[in-house]
Amino acid sequence: MSATPPDQFAARLIAQGSRFARIASRATGSSRPLVAMRVLATLQFDGPQRIGQLAAHERFTQPAMTATINRLEADGLVTRTTDPSDARAVVVTLTEAGLAEMTAFRAKAAAHVLPAMERLGADDLAVLARAADLLEKLADDCLPASPRRVGAAPTPSKESDDH
Amino acid sequence: MSATPPDQFAARLIAQGSRFARIASRATGSSRPLVAMRVLATLQFDGPQRIGQLAAHERFTQPAMTATINRLEADGLVTRTTDPSDARAVVVTLTEAGLAEMTAFRAKAAAHVLPAMERLGADDLAVLARAADLLEKLADDCLPASPRRVGAAPTPSKESDDH
DNA sequence: CAATATACATCAGACATTTATATACCTCAG
DNA sequence: CTGAGGTATATAAATGTCTGATGTATATTG
Numbered sequence: 001m002s003a004t005p006p007d008q009f010a011a012r013l014i015a016q017g018s019r020f021a022r023i024a025s026r027a028t029g030s031s032r033p034l035v036a037m038r039v040l041a042t043l044q045f046d047g048p049q050r051i052g053q054l055a056a057h058e059r060f061t062q063p064a065m066t067a068t069i070n071r072l073e074a075d076g077l078v079t080r081t082t083d084p085s086d087a088r089a090v091v092v093t094l095t096e097a098g099l100a101e102m103t104a105f106r107a108k109a110a111a112h113v114l115p116a117m118e119r120l121g122a123d124d125l126a127v128l129a130r131a132a133d134l135l136e137k138l139a140d141d142c143l144p145a146s147p148r149r150v151g152a153a154p155t156p157s158k159e160s161d162d163h
Numbered sequence: 164m165s166a167t168p169p170d171q172f173a174a175r176l177i178a179q180g181s182r183f184a185r186i187a188s189r190a191t192g193s194s195r196p197l198v199a200m201r202v203l204a205t206l207q208f209d210g211p212q213r214i215g216q217l218a219a220h221e222r223f224t225q226p227a228m229t230a231t232i233n234r235l236e237a238d239g240l241v242t243r244t245t246d247p248s249d250a251r252a253v254v255v256t257l258t259e260a261g262l263a264e265m266t267a268f269r270a271k272a273a274a275h276v277l278p279a280m281e282r283l284g285a286d287d288l289a290v291l292a293r294a295a296d297l298l299e300k301l302a303d304d305c306l307p308a309s310p311r312r313v314g315a316a317p318t319p320s321k322e323s324d325d326h
Numbered sequence: 327c328a329a330t331a332t333a334c335a336t337c338a339g340a341c342a343t344t345t346a347t348a349t350a351c352c353t354c355a356g
Numbered sequence: 357c358t359g360a361g362g363t364a365t366a367t368a369a370a371t372g373t374c375t376g377a378t379g380t381a382t383a384t385t386g
Contacts, residue, residue: 004292010276011269012295014184015204018197020298020305021181023222024173027305033342034181041178052364059186064343066366071342088351088364106174113173116304124297129167131294132175134287135183141279142186196373215333227374229335234373251333251382 017135028108035060036068040077040102043094050089059143077101180298191271198223199231203240203265206257213252222306240264 004012025034035058042057043049049057055065069092072078077098083089094102117125167175188197198221205220206212212220218228232255235241240261246252257265280288 004295006277007273008269009292009295010187010272010280011200011204011265013276013291014187014197014272015201016295016298016302017180018184018188019201019221020302021177021184022198023302023305024177025181026222034177035185037174038178038182041174050364051366058182059189061344062365063345063367067342070366083364086352086364088349090365102174106171109173109177110170112305113176113301114169116301117173119304120297124293127290127293128176128297129172130287130290131297132167132172132179134283134291134294135179138276138279139179139183139186141282142183142190142275213333214335224375225334226336226376230373233335246333249333249383251380253334 013135024109024113027112028105030105030108033068036072037102037105039065039068039072039092040094040098043078043092044099044102048091048093050083050091052089054092056143072098176298187272187276190275191268193268193271196231199235200265200268202228202231202235202255203257203261206241206255207262207265211254211256213246213254215252217255219306235261 021034025037030037038058039054042054051065051069052062054060054069055062058065060068069078069080069090073080075097077095079093079095081091081093083091117128120128184197188200193200201221202217205217214228214232215225217223217232218225221228223231232241232243232253236243238260240258242256242258244254244256246254280291283291
């Protein structure tokens with residue numbers, strides 16, 4: 001069943017996932033980084049979040065997420081409020097305009113991708129739907145010790161990065 | 164079968180695909196843009212390619228692909244030769260070092276993702292394998308009129324972009 | 327052979343991301 | 357209640373990468 005040997009499996013998933021995301025996203029004409037759309041979606045489905053939470057979720061550095069939120073805030077897609085329980089923290093909330101932008105992005109993505117999908121069988125569509133869930137889970141599992149108090153090795157190393 | 168309504172399907176696939184790719188790729192410690200690894204993989208599996216072909220395949224502008232190839236060439240991962248059949252064109256070829264870098268990337272990706280995959284059942288693994296194929300096909304279908312002489316509308320519009 | 331199209335390179339400008347550092351706030355031992 | 361140390365975010369500086377415009381060489385066509 002696997003045309004690709006197991007050691008190529010992960011890399012192929014990374015390559016095809018990123019290529020599809022880029023090409024489909026560009027087809028929508030969106031001029032915003034993909035991470036911005038992911039942040040908006042996270043805010044929509046998981047509710048308001050702290051900057052640090054969002055950064056960890058996307059494997060971004062905190063300054064990069066601050067900058068991303070700055071841009072979204074400047075465009076009126078999110079609002080920044082101080083966490084009443086911790087004055088250091090900032091809670092980011094999706095605005096009506098942000099929700100509208102997400103909706104528009106989804107519509108454009110659907111318009112450009114669904115035609116190709118319609119050439120697939122029901123089983124393949126089910127595969128893609130399931131794959132989206134699995135990719136989310138795999139990504140979460142690849143994040144460094146996010147679950148609370150796991151007590152695993154604290155990974156003291158520096159962990160270089162990419163992009 | 165679908166927890167997500169159809170108009171969210173494409174956007175969710177984009178979001179989860181890009182997030183997984185980023186997180187898994189960063190876990191490998193690679194300091195190279197993902198597009199560089201995709202280019203190397205393309206050169207490995209599809210053989211030497213022109214700069215323009217590679218740019219179209221990744222939906223990159225030609226100057227961006229030229230710069231990407233410059234960096235790969237500077238690191239000795241690809242070589243540049245003039246196409247004997249067209250002196251304007253440049254053919255990019257994978258080197259031994261380039262192949263080695265791909266192999267190393269695959270090994271690191273596997274090392275970081277396979278543990279999470281092992282918690283999945285055989286059916287889910289099959290879903291992911293199939294999904295990689297489907298994502299590739301969908302991405303190809305989203306590319307603007309790449310197939311030769313289709314005679315379709317030449318898409319005269321400007322098509323803004325992103326990232 | 328001249329006019330036009332193609333393939334790639336180069337350049338300038340814009341952005342995004344990283345590391346390092348600063349600031350404000352919280353927690354808690356003493 | 358005070359000060360040390362940790363946490364959440366902001367800011368600064370450096371780096372890298374993308375796009376659009378343009379230049380150069382080659383190919384194609386009438």
